[in-house]
Amino acid sequence: MTLSQAVFYALGAAALLGFLSLVVLVLTWAERKALARIQMRMGPMRVGFHGALQPIADGIKLFTKEDILPSWADRRVYWLAPVAVFVPSLLLWVTLPLARDLVLRNLDMGLFYITAVSVLSVMGLIMAGWGSANKYAMLGGLRAAGQLVSYEIPFIMAILGVAMLAQSLDLRVVVDGQASYGYALVQPAGLFLFLTAGLAELGRTPFDIHHAESEVVGGPFVEYSGAHWAAFFLAEYLNTFTVAALTALLFLGGWGWPTMPLDGMAHSALSAAWLLAKAAAVVWLIFWIRGTFPRLRIDQLMSFGWKLLVPLSFLNIVATGVVLFYGLPLWTLTAVSLVLLAGTAYIVFKNPGTDMERDTVRVVPASELRRDAA
Amino acid sequence: MASPSLILFYIAAALVLGGALGVALTRNIVYAAFALLAAMLGVAGVFLLMFAEFLALVQVLIYGGAVVIVVLFSLMLTRIQDFVRLTDHSQWPLAAVTAAVVFCLLVAAALTTGARTVERQGVGFFELGESLFTRWAVPFEVASLVLLVALIGSIVLVRTGGDGD
Numbered sequence: 137m138t139l140s141q142a143v144f145y146a147l148g149a150a151a152l153l154g155f156l157s158l159v160v161l162v163l164t165w166a167e168r169k170a171l172a173r174i175q176m177r178m179g180p181m182r183v184g185f186h187g188a189l190q191p192i193a194d195g196i197k198l199f200t201k202e203d204i205l206p207s208w209a210d211r212r213v214y215w216l217a218p219v220a221v222f223v224p225s226l227l228l229w230v231t232l233p234l235a236r237d238l239v240l241r242n243l244d245m246g247l248f249y250i251t252a253v254s255v256l257s258v259m260g261l262i263m264a265g266w267g268s269a270n271k272y273a274m275l276g277g278l279r280a281a282g283q284l285v286s287y288e289i290p291f292i293m294a295i296l297g298v299a300m301l302a303q304s305l306d307l308r309v310v311v312d313g314q315a316s317y318g319y320a321l322v323q324p325a326g327l328f329l330f331l332t333a334g335l336a337e338l339g340r341t342p343f344d345i346h347h348a349e350s351e352v353v354g355g356p357f358v359e360y361s362g363a364h365w366a367a368f369f370l371a372e373y374l375n376t377f378t379v380a381a382l383t384a385l386l387f388l389g390g391w392g393w394p395t396m397p398l399d400g401m402a403h404s405a406l407s408a409a410w411l412l413a414k415a416a417a418v419v420w421l422i423f424w425i426r427g428t429f430p431r432l433r434i435d436q437l438m439s440f441g442w443k444l445l446v447p448l449s450f451l452n453i454v455a456t457g458v459v460l461f462y463g464l465p466l467w468t469l470t471a472v473s474l475v476l477l478a479g480t481a482y483i484v485f486k487n488p489g490t491d492m493e494r495d496t497v498r499v500v501p502a503s504e505l506r507r508d509a510a
Numbered sequence: 511m512a513s514p515s516l517i518l519f520y521i522a523a524a525l526v527l528g529g530a531l532g533v534a535l536t537r538n539i540v541y542a543a544f545a546l547l548a549a550m551l552g553v554a555g556v557f558l559l560m561f562a563e564f565l566a567l568v569q570v571l572i573y574g575g576a577v578v579i580v581v582l583f584s585l586m587l588t589r590i591q592d593f594v595r596l597t598d599h600s601q602w603p604l605a606a607v608t609a610a611v612v613f614c615l616l617v618a619a620a621l622t623t624g625a626r627t628v629e630r631q632g633v634g635f636f637e638l639g640e641s642l643f644t645r646w647a648v649p650f651e652v653a654s655l656v657l658l659v660a661l662i663g664s665i666v667l668v669r670t671g672g673d674g675d
Contacts, residue, residue: 213540213541213544243563244563244635245563245564245567245635248564248567249567251571252567252568252570252571252574252575253570255570255571255574255575255576256570256574256575258575258579259547259574259575259578259579262579262582262583262586263544266540266582266586274586278583278586278587281579281582281583282583285576285579285580288575305635
């Protein structure tokens with residue numbers, strides 16, 4: 137590696153870090169505003185125009201706050217955990233392109249790199265849970281490990297389905313393959329799998345059981361405060377943006393679709409604009425889901441993952457393989473995918489094969505009660 | 511002046527050796543698991559320096575991710591008070607003999623192969639996949655059968671019996 141290359145990578149990494157920090161700041165504000173809109177509130181309004189400077193005020197508050205170390209905590213593991221969560225989510229962006237040339241380093245095995253590195257952040261959550269010497273943190277850490285390991289399978293399988301369609305693990309080739317239409321049209325079940333498993337990997341509602349306030353207080357981060365808590369928080373928003381950008385790249389046509397008439401610098405700018413617009417739409421969907429869905433119970437979460445998403449992801453792979461191997465037209469895959477999705481919806485809503493009665497609350501008029509008593 | 515790849519090799523090697531020593535020497539069994547993770551990531555770094563990118567990523571995914579997490583999970587679900595003498599280093603003579611024998615074997619193997627320097631050639635991703643699913647298809651399937659047996663075996667072992675569960 138020559139000196140100029142080293143300088144290029146250093147500058148690129150710095151620019152990437154700056155860009156991602158900006159994105160995360162905007163996302164924290166956007167989420168509060170989006171949730172406020174759903175709940176018919178105003179959200180942050182005081183600092184700046186419609187609260188636009190609120191993230192900066194929050195940042196100042198967090199970084200000047202006292203950093204507390206619980207007396208029973210394991211000092212080394214406790215301080216290392218935020219780093220172990222934050223670094224993998226940052227490392228993912230080494231190969232995630234915003235445009236054909238707006239990428240730090242394009243890898244032939246980009247998708248495989250993403251799956252491999254994304255696994256590592258679980259370790260940080262376990263470290264935080266164990267190092268805090270707090271039973272709620274510990275429970276949250278174990279919940280996180282169980283949940284993330286379970287949902288990794290459908291997540292990786294959904295990525296694999298796209299890799300089969302594109303015949304490559306290179307993100308540029310994946311985007312080029314969607315020049316005329318996104319893979320969401322070919323594999324609607326794949327998109328569903330990726331988003332659902334992605335939400336679970338993020339630990340976002342309805343899959344946020346590892347930091348469920350009403351059950352394990354705050355999960356692995358209970359004891360953290362100040363800048364170290366901020367590191368977990370930022371990693372979570374960064375991962376949200378990563379999943380949104382990946383959805384846009386893998387299923388929604390990336391930067392190429394719907395149109396790309398320009399080249400040179402303008403090409404990169406327009407590409408990044410397309411990609412960010414699509415990612416923003418996915419982020420809005422994620423916020424919307426948070427605003428409208430209740431949290432799952434842990435047994436529901438596990439049985440949904442293992443009994444539904446994992447078989448669905450395997451069927452998705454098999455269907456894709458059969459269609460590609462026999463050279464069938466791609467719309468057959470769309471049809472199969474839609475049938476699979478319909479089957480999933482049937483199982484979720486009709487719940488066949490279980491004898492369990494649903495827990496329901498019946499509203500009884502007071503007059504009926506009085507009649508029974510009489 | 512050492513080349514950058516040599517410096518990186520020393521960093522990776524230090525990570526592997528330090529992690530391995532940590533696993534063997536620490537008395538805290540959770541630290542041992544974290545040290546194991548460091549050693550696994552160091553091995554991935556060594557693979558990367560030998561231009562085996564696929565192997566490096568598999569190392570991170572399987573060992574760094576899955577194996578160490580499962581180890582930690584089982585450690586944390588086990589009641590550690592029941593195994594107080596687990597890390598009292600009473601088996602160190604046996605371990606030292608085993609380690610010395612394996613070390614001698616590895617040194618002998620390294621000296622007799624004649625290949626002192628590694629050619630900078632990575633196996634392409636496509637060639638790897640093709641040979642795995644055509645030439646080596648039977649061993650591949652046997653490996654998956656072994657994993658399936660292990661999976662079913664573990665289910666059988668932990669089932670407590672009875673109809674309902």
